[in-house]
Amino acid sequence: xxxxxxxxxxxxxxxxxxxxxxxxxxxxxxxxxxxxxxxxxxxxxxxxxxxxxxxxxxxxxxxxxxxxxxxxxxxxxxxxxxxxxxxxxxxxxxxxxxxxxxxxxxxxxxxxxxxxxxxxxxxxxxxxxxxxxxxxxxxxxxxxxxxxxxxxxxxxxxxxxxxxxxxxxxxxxxxxxxxxxxxxxxxxxxxxxxxxxxxxxxx
Amino acid sequence: xxxxxxxxxxxxxxxxxxxxxxxxxxxxxxxxxxxxxxxxxxxxxxxxxxxxxxxxxxxxxxxxxxxxxxxxxxxxxxxxxxxxxxxxxxxxxxxxxxxxxxxxxxxxxxxxxxxxxxxxxxxxxxxxxxxxxxxxxxxxxxxxxxxxxxxxxxxxxxxxxxxxxxxxxxxxxxxxxxxxxxxxxxxxxxxxxxxxxxxxxxx
DNA sequence: ACCTGAACACCGTTCAAGT
DNA sequence: ACCTGAACACCGTTCAAGT
Numbered sequence: 001x002x003x004x005x006x007x008x009x010x011x012x013x014x015x016x017x018x019x020x021x022x023x024x025x026x027x028x029x030x031x032x033x034x035x036x037x038x039x040x041x042x043x044x045x046x047x048x049x050x051x052x053x054x055x056x057x058x059x060x061x062x063x064x065x066x067x068x069x070x071x072x073x074x075x076x077x078x079x080x081x082x083x084x085x086x087x088x089x090x091x092x093x094x095x096x097x098x099x100x101x102x103x104x105x106x107x108x109x110x111x112x113x114x115x116x117x118x119x120x121x122x123x124x125x126x127x128x129x130x131x132x133x134x135x136x137x138x139x140x141x142x143x144x145x146x147x148x149x150x151x152x153x154x155x156x157x158x159x160x161x162x163x164x165x166x167x168x169x170x171x172x173x174x175x176x177x178x179x180x181x182x183x184x185x186x187x188x189x190x191x192x193x194x195x196x197x198x199x200x201x202x203x
Numbered sequence: 204x205x206x207x208x209x210x211x212x213x214x215x216x217x218x219x220x221x222x223x224x225x226x227x228x229x230x231x232x233x234x235x236x237x238x239x240x241x242x243x244x245x246x247x248x249x250x251x252x253x254x255x256x257x258x259x260x261x262x263x264x265x266x267x268x269x270x271x272x273x274x275x276x277x278x279x280x281x282x283x284x285x286x287x288x289x290x291x292x293x294x295x296x297x298x299x300x301x302x303x304x305x306x307x308x309x310x311x312x313x314x315x316x317x318x319x320x321x322x323x324x325x326x327x328x329x330x331x332x333x334x335x336x337x338x339x340x341x342x343x344x345x346x347x348x349x350x351x352x353x354x355x356x357x358x359x360x361x362x363x364x365x366x367x368x369x370x371x372x373x374x375x376x377x378x379x380x381x382x383x384x385x386x387x388x389x390x391x392x393x394x395x396x397x398x399x400x401x402x403x404x405x406x
Numbered sequence: 407a408c409c410t411g412a413a414c415a416c417c418g419t420t421c422a423a424g425t
Numbered sequence: 426a427c428c429t430g431a432a433c434a435c436c437g438t439t440c441a442a443g444t
Contacts, residue, residue, distance in 0.1 A: 002408065110374070164365070185356065
């Protein structure tokens with residue numbers, strides 16, 4: 001036993017994250033364990049704790065990667081749309097499609113909660129903010145007369161909404177879990193919200 | 204040891220549920236364990252399994268009670284509103300207020316997931332449906348020309364949206380966790396959605 | 407310096423044995 | 426018939442000891 005130095009600290013981190021992603025993809029949060037991840041990369045549990053503070057930190061990093069993937073998918077969706085409503089709808093559909101095809105990875109984003117006092121680190125929130133900025137960008141062309149603050153609030157309200165639809169539908173709490181019906185729900189949410197937002201009142 | 208018969212099966216179930224509620228309220232899902240619940244009611248772990256299939260079933264019943272409380276709170280909110288928009292807003296605010304003041308109980312509703320193949324039982328989904336029916340009822344006065352199916356879809360889209368706002372905001376993923384800002388977000392979501400829904404298009 | 411392996415204090419779940 | 430207590434197979438996390 002003892003020293004091996006087959007891999008650098010960073011390499012071990014990377015391997016662990018990749019292994020954790022695979023376990024989560026296959027078995028969800030419930031199937032994830034430090035021993036399982038360690039075994040998958042050919043190291044002992046102890047080594048994992050040399051490289052991550054604890055399991056929560058590891059999961060946080062898996063989640064940031066998921067946010068990055070989501071962001072990329074949404075950016076891609078923006079390349080095939082014309083006009084503001086079309087673009088917001090495209091973002092919504094891309095989001096729902098990702099959630100549907102990567103259920104476990106996506107669920108981990110919201111099933112995992114940090115222990116009581118601990119708050120979500122800044123670099124994590126920045127990634128969430130980046131996602132909202134895509135929505136703000138799509139909203140901007142239809143909101144000349146509005147302040148950045150208003151657009152920011154609208155993007156958060158609307159996107160949290162899309163997210164809520166995805167959660168209830170995909171975790172089967174609505175009794176209507178098909179991708180089509182989720183799409184119908186998000187489309188309804190987005191179309192009606194935008195009608196109100198672009199129209200008279202707003203607020 | 205052996206027989207005691209201090210309490211009937213149903214009494215033990217009731218005591219266990221009450222104890223579980225308290226543990227969850229204080230320490231969240233992560234703090235909940237079969238041994239802890241059993242200890243709190245003065246029985247052994249084994250007894251808990253005589254009365255519940257497993258921990259998942261116990262949690263499911265805690266969650267149904269939460270849905271009942273939420274329903275009651277929303278019904279109460281409907282007593283102090285005039286006109287459709289006012290009533291939907293009242294429902295939204297009641298929901299957010301409940302989520303905020305009972306964070307752990309409310310979080311349990313969505314943090315807890317049944318093991319892979321198992322689906323949410325019918326009696327559970329019925330309770331979720333009952334919540335949506337309250338929203339449908341509030342929506343009805345502003346949708347004479349719409350079918351029940353359309354109203355149902357609108358209620359689900361809108362309410363899932365309110366729920367998503369509450370999740371992201373209260374689990375601190377938005378970086379704006381104050382109750383006021385959550386209220387502002389839900390108000391924005393509801394007002395704009397209703398403007399679109401009541402207005403011309405809809406669809 | 408790097409990694410292991412065993413330990414500690416917990417889990418959910420089962421079930422022979424006691425009264 | 427009802428309940429216990431110990432067992433089993435797991436957890437997350439730590440850390441002395443080995444190379």
